Amino acid sequence: MRTFCTSGPVDKKTCYYVERPDIMEEALDHIENWRYFTVSAPRQSGKTTLLRDIVEKIKDKYLTIFISFESYEDKDKEDFLETLVMDINRSNKKIYGKKMELIIPQKIDKIRNLIEELNEKSGKEIVLMIDEFEKLDEKIMNEFLHVIRSMYHDKEIYGLRSVVLISVSYLSGILEDNASPFNIAEHMEVPYFTKEQVYDLLSQHEKETGQIFDEKVKELIWHNAAGQPGLTNGLAYDLVTKKAPGEKIITVEHFEKTLEDYMYVYIDKNIANILHKAEKEKELIMKILFEPGKVKFSIYDKRINFLYQHGVIDNCGGKCCVRVPLYYKALYTRFMPEINGEKNYMATINDTIKPYIKKDGSLDLNKLLERYTEYIKLRGAIMFKGRNYYEGVYQYNLDQFLSLYVEAAEGKVYPETQVGGGRIDLLINLNNREYLIEIKTNLTGNEYEKSKKQLVEYLKRSGLKEGWLVIYSDAIEDFKHEIEEIEGIKINVWFIKTNFESPSKVK
Known part of the structure; x- marks a missing residue:
């Protein structure tokens, strides 16, 4: 009986396995056309499984060598060359059931002799696949790539049909730099499952x-x-x-x-890795999380490139975003703005959920939002005035407030949840009913109209007849609640004032 594989690479005999014909065809096409290429994808994305599947498809036609540089990080040149030959033989034994008597090169430049030897003894053209390539010492990597490049121009003579370098990210200095010793390489990314x-x-x-x-x-x-x-x-x-x-x-x-x-x-290894990488660019990830749609995506920005290549962020219509909701929720929890002690003001000992639950068990969300405005009137000068908060502090503040009441009724508030082909800022689930809330800040007139239309689309696709748009603004004089009907959908618009006098003037 097979099972779901939680640590790769996947063994088809024991694990459920998904065929990936498009990416497989691209890789095989590169090999057939004598191309050298790099493959990148974040960890646990299936790249090693894919490459091992490629080995099975080509091993009879070509001498296929599949090795890993995972343990090569601290090796000097002599140790590197000796281990390289040992790993090539281990690969041959695993794939073909036998080893070859190979001469260990004395210099990195002599690797070309090793390739010739492999070609002559096997009688086959060679496909060299190296996993965890980024672990190689930078100086040795540079020399190694120079050798590979020199053979590329005479690849038919050496019989080196294809070289495939696999890493968790773009290989530093290989793709971006025109002077790179390996700028002849194609690049291929392993996408997530459809x-x-x-x-x-x-x-x-x-x-x-x-x-x-x-x-x-x-x-x-x-x-x-x-x-x-x-x-x-x-x-x-x-x-x-x-x-x-x-x-x-x-x-x-x-x-x-x-x-x-x-x-x-x-403690999931995928999420833990994402959090670890995000910590390295904390300021940027907070801006992406809490000022959604504000950071332009550019692969040439080293910080964005780093987060993108490690699977933390993605390109959403030209803007940086966290595409994987589980990652977003983990990052949101880790980096959310601190609002210490606010729960004491959000709900006092006299506040319960009872006044906000209707007789039919549904949530009187408008009544609860009235209570929220009372809280903001009391605390807004301290919460919002003069603070260097990201705009996401508003979403988190509302999330915390609603959760305090909704969870008392055994309901849940979910941030950034997929609904109706998009992602809603807050979704409340209580007594098997859903309530969608979209949050915006300091909108222009055009943005306001667009936000209402977007919310209507989410509601229609979710089969709901009512939704909520909460707008925080420093340009309004007072709080207000307006109701508008669009295409048979009821939209509650709550305007939340954020322009308060300085905290020192508040008694």
Whole structure:
């Protein structure tokens, strides 16, 4: 019985496996056309699994060597050359079941002799694939690449058909620098799973076990992991082995427990790696998180390049964004602006959820937002005036306020949740009812109209008839609530004043 693989590379005999024909065809086309290329993708994205699959497809036609430089970081030249030959032989033994008697080069330049020797003894053209290439010492890397480049111009003579360098990010100095010793290389990225591939992965489990994922659960796995292979497999594995073992149907309730554990209990290696990389560019990631749509995406910005290549951010219509919702939620929690002690003002001992729950069990969100405006009137001068906060402080402030009340009624408030083909700022789920809230700051007239239309589209696609648009502005004189009907959809617009007198003048 196969299972969901949570640590790669994937063994097809024991793990569910998704075919990736497009990227496979591209790689095979490069090899057939004597191209040298680099492959990059964040960890747990399936790149090593893909490359091993390529080995299986070409090993009979070419002498395929697949090695890793993971342990090469501190090696000197002599140790590098000796280990290189040993690893080539280990690869030959694993793939072909036999070793060759090879001469260890005395200089890096003599690697060309090693390639000739491999070509002559095997009688085949060579495809050299090197994983974790970025671990190589920079000076040795530079010399090694010069040798590869020199052979590239006479590749037919050496029989070196293709060289594939694999890394978690763009290889420093290889792609950007025209003077690079390896600027003859193509570049190929390994994308995340498509929605169809995620569903294919889940259906393999359904067919083999008879256990079914509720359609909503499939959608939630797709949206929360955004096709990231490691997260997709991880969520599915947790559901079938820990949350619903023996159950015929994996339900939304099961998924909510898995999501809760991923956010607050488990130390997931994918999320931990994202948080670690984000810490290195804390100021930029906070701006991307809390001033959405404000940071222009540019691969030539080293900070953006670093976050992008490690899978932290993505390019969303020319702006930097965090595309994977699970990553966003983890980053949001880690980097959210501090609002110490505010809960004491958000809800006093006399405040309960009861006044905000209607007789039919639905949430009187407008009444709760009235209570929120009372809180802001009391604390706004301290919260918003003269503070160097990112705009996201407003979203987080409202999130904290609503959570305090909604969770008392065993409901949930979810930030940045996928709905109706987009991402809503806050989604409240209470008693199996959903409430969508879009948050904006200091809008122009055109942006205001666009925001209402966007919210209407989300609501229509979600099958809802009412939504909320909360606008924080330092240009309004007072708080106000307006109701507008657009295409049969009720839009509640709440204007929240942020322009207060300095805290010193507030008694």
